[in-house]
Amino acid sequence: MGLAYFKKPDGASLLAVRTDAFGWVAGGIVLAGLALHVWSTATLGRGERQGAAANTPVTDGPFRYVRNPIYLAGITLLLGVSLLYSPWRAVDVGLPLV
Numbered sequence: 001m002g003l004a005y006f007k008k009p010d011g012a013s014l015l016a017v018r019t020d021a022f023g024w025v026a027g028g029i030v031l032a033g034l035a036l037h038v039w040s041t042a043t044l045g046r047g048e049r050q051g052a053a054a055n056t057p058v059t060d061g062p063f064r065y066v067r068n069p070i071y072l073a074g075i076t077l078l079l080g081v082s083l084l085y086s087p088w089r090a091v092d093v094g095l096p097l098v
């Protein structure tokens with residue numbers, strides 16, 4: 001939300017996003033990142049272990065494919081939000097990846 005606040009045009013609301021095809025793609029990236037974040041958090045919550053099994057990592061859901069999908073979801077969300085508002089610069093794409 002903080003990135004969206006700083007990226008929006010001056011005097012506009014947070015809903016002043018791009019409405020062209022590029023904006024739709026950026027919105028899809030945001031939704032994909034949000035879905036991955038919810039799925040990762042729910043899987044991590046279900047996989048919480050007690051006692052001696054607490055040291056074993058969660059290996060189902062998105063953790064089967066990526067070691068830390070919550071980080072990947074955060075990067076995807078930052079990338080999508082930075083592309084959702086125009087004008088955008090190359091740093092808007094590079095900064096979330098760094």
